[in-house]
Amino acid sequence: MSERLVLEVQGMTCTGCEQRLAAAVRRVEGILAATADHTKGVLEVALGSEADPAAVAARVAEAGYAVTGRSEARS
Ligand SMILES: [Cu+2]
Numbered sequence: 001m002s003e004r005l006v007l008e009v010q011g012m013t014c015t016g017c018e019q020r021l022a023a024a025v026r027r028v029e030g031i032l033a034a035t036a037d038h039t040k041g042v043l044e045v046a047l048g049s050e051a052d053p054a055a056v057a058a059r060v061a062e063a064g065y066a067v068t069g070r071s072e073a074r075s
Pocket of ligand 1: 012013014015016017018
């Protein structure tokens, strides 16, 4: 079981940002997958059952980007 989380993220300017952010988020406990798109300013995360969405947002901030919005898509 996984839940898809879509975050609006400000601050990405290139594909390097996408890779850096996605790699940082993948290291959060319980995260199954993460992909970022700097042209849309979006981070998509697949959360396992034990993952904490707040930890994802905290990791985004640690990586130097800002979460500006969030939408939990239907699975
Ligand atoms: Cu960049």
